[in-house]
Amino acid sequence: MSKFLDKQNSDALYRAIVSIRDEEECRRFLEDLCTVSELKALAQRMDVAMLLDEGLIYSEILDKTGASSATISRVNRCLHYGAGGYQTVVARLREEKA
16 A cells, blocks of 8 residues: 555545445535546546456457556556455446346
């Protein structure tokens, strides 16, 4: 975990995210918090994570999302060796879809 993520000053951000009650509230919070570019990058990473979980290969994901191979590789590495955040959220989204 990076030093920033361990600092107490990031706790307010995590508490804010946990306090979000629904998708619309989340949308409004993230639109205020992030730039359009940051939101696009975050959304693209989630798309990549979902497609990797579905078993698509890099070239297919690149075609569907426009993500760079570096982004796809980073998300893949986090899916397999990260803190487990992607795995938790992707599994929940998969359950909702079913």
